Amino acid sequence: MIKLLSLELYKIFKRPRTFISFGLVTAIALVIQLAMTAGGKDFLSFGMQGITEQFDVNGNILNGYLVAYLILQSLLIHIPLLIALVAGDTLAGEANMGTLRLVLTRPVSRSELVLVKFMASIIYSLLLIIWLAAVALLLSIVLFGTGDMINMKSETFILLLKNDIPWRYFAAFGFASLAMSSIVSLAMFLSAFAENAIGPIVATMGIVVVLTILSNLELPLFNLIKPYLFTTHMIGWKGFFDDPVPYAAITRSAGVLLSYTAGLLLATILYFNKKDIQS
Amino acid sequence: MSAILEARGLTKKFGERVAVNDLNLTINRGQVYGLLGQNGAGKSTLIRMLLGLIFPDQGEVYINGSHFTPRNRRLLAHVGAIIERPDLYNYLSGWDNLRIFAALSKQNIPTARLHEVLEMVGLAGREKDKVKTYSLGMKQRLGIAVALIHDPELLILDEPTNGLDPQGIAEIRKLIQMLSMQQGKTILLSSHLLYEVEQMATHMLILHKGRKITEGAVKELIDPDETIVEIDMLHNAAAPAMLATSEWKQHVTAATPAQITFRVNNRQVPAINEYLVKNGVQVTRIHAKHSLENYFLTLTND
Numbered sequence: 413m414i415k416l417l418s419l420e421l422y423k424i425f426k427r428p429r430t431f432i433s434f435g436l437v438t439a440i441a442l443v444i445q446l447a448m449t450a451g452g453k454d455f456l457s458f459g460m461q462g463i464t465e466q467f468d469v470n471g472n473i474l475n476g477y478l479v480a481y482l483i484l485q486s487l488l489i490h491i492p493l494l495i496a497l498v499a500g501d502t503l504a505g506e507a508n509m510g511t512l513r514l515v516l517t518r519p520v521s522r523s524e525l526v527l528v529k530f531m532a533s534i535i536y537s538l539l540l541i542i543w544l545a546a547v548a549l550l551l552s553i554v555l556f557g558t559g560d561m562i563n564m565k566s567e568t569f570i571l572l573l574k575n576d577i578p579w580r581y582f583a584a585f586g587f588a589s590l591a592m593s594s595i596v597s598l599a600m601f602l603s604a605f606a607e608n609a610i611g612p613i614v615a616t617m618g619i620v621v622v623l624t625i626l627s628n629l630e631l632p633l634f635n636l637i638k639p640y641l642f643t644t645h646m647i648g649w650k651g652f653f654d655d656p657v658p659y660a661a662i663t664r665s666a667g668v669l670l671s672y673t674a675g676l677l678l679a680t681i682l683y684f685n686k687k688d689i690q691s
Numbered sequence: 692m693s694a695i696l697e698a699r700g701l702t703k704k705f706g707e708r709v710a711v712n713d714l715n716l717t718i719n720r721g722q723v724y725g726l727l728g729q730n731g732a733g734k735s736t737l738i739r740m741l742l743g744l745i746f747p748d749q750g751e752v753y754i755n756g757s758h759f760t761p762r763n764r765r766l767l768a769h770v771g772a773i774i775e776r777p778d779l780y781n782y783l784s785g786w787d788n789l790r791i792f793a794a795l796s797k798q799n800i801p802t803a804r805l806h807e808v809l810e811m812v813g814l815a816g817r818e819k820d821k822v823k824t825y826s827l828g829m830k831q832r833l834g835i836a837v838a839l840i841h842d843p844e845l846l847i848l849d850e851p852t853n854g855l856d857p858q859g860i861a862e863i864r865k866l867i868q869m870l871s872m873q874q875g876k877t878i879l880l881s882s883h884l885l886y887e888v889e890q891m892a893t894h895m896l897i898l899h900k901g902r903k904i905t906e907g908a909v910k911e912l913i914d915p916d917e918t919i920v921e922i923d924m925l926h927n928a929a930a931p932a933m934l935a936t937s938e939w940k941q942h943v944t945a946a947t948p949a950q951i952t953f954r955v956n957n958r959q960v961p962a963i964n965e966y967l968v969k970n971g972v973q974v975t976r977i978h979a980k981h982s983l984e985n986y987f988l989t990l991t992n993d
Contacts (some may be wrong), residue, residue: 416794416795422787423780423791426783426787509778509781510775511778513739513778514773514778514779514792514837517742517743517744517767517774517847518792518795519766520764521761521764522761685761686746
């Protein structure tokens, strides 16, 4: 299993398209960092108008923690699309290349093959999130330093002390990894049905976009289904920047995401074990 | 002789279309078994069922005497296969491809074996190049190397010469003969070309519309003593009538003023020619075909 997994990762990281994601994450982070370097102070004073009228704000407000938070807010919603690029390709891409039929003439079981590909995609997602942490958080700290962080919400703001922040990021990235595993499962599930990688990649992106819109619409009809949509729970990482941290809600979200991951993985294995390989 | 591969009553339907219908076959050790049929006859579906890629609606497959089921995939360790096109990981090197398929074989395959199969298929020295730079013939040979990596007893080669140039075809043919004669491999080979099966196989099965038409030793199926002879001539309206009353009348299977077809023994062809020339028929061409070829062409023309 370990040998197969390492070869699966080798296959993934030998393809140039794999690095598109890493490039895009870097580019977006750099653009935001550049914009904050140039006009971050004005942006902050505009955003904090309501606060500065009533409070006296001192210190390095435009710091790495805040910039990283802004990057994550704009970027984490797009990471699923990048993960779909690789996970959606796992089975359908091999079917399209014609290698799937050759792979399946070997004494490896179909379930094992799905599991190996799932784990390889999970490792890819983790690496992408670690990379995101490096460029969004570490680079921002290098560029803007550290300081207390003001988390501005629609009606309130939360002041997080400098020393109270690093663990929150650690937890948020951990939660994001869990959220991404449900995307891996979804993309692989769709990939099992297809014989061309474009379909499952686009379908995964489409589902994520549509469900994200549903999760954000404040309409009574959608409020009923929202708790069951994985996209509602994918933004659970933000909870770690609240005070107090809503652990019950975060645990519930993690449970929903884990259920999606396990359910879709199981469905993929069951379907793939019965599938006639005609590619 | 013991059976290495056996199919019993294999049937597969796709919707209303029956791709393979109640098919039985037995391949014994040491045979080069040709599976002959026109495109769409069901060869690939049959091969995919033998390899567990497609699940039969009915029937069973036995590898080395054991029932081959999804729970029993370790039996595939006895088999190496290439199916249709030699599709491999084009963006990786030949060596990487071999490494990947060696790992998928679930056996401890030493590096020396990788070098050995590369040598065997004539790709030594090119293994570090990406597969996308290979010619089709080289890809096909790499496909065979991949199929051989775990030293299986049985090789299943689906249309191995399809799309190759004459040199590529000759190379693959030579390789298959070497694998059979020197390495002692049992080979199942599918083709839509009779002469290919005739040249390489010891046994064959003709598949048509999913059904077995005939099966047996190639030597027995292709009877050298029975030949279909087509004789072309300059227009001669009297010739058909003349032959109808001649000593050759029972051998004539078709006659027009431009062409007469006989079913005769090879040795009788000169005598027929002499008879025709003596009787004023101006022969322009004599074309002899195996009776099986004729049979096969009749099938493929319907």
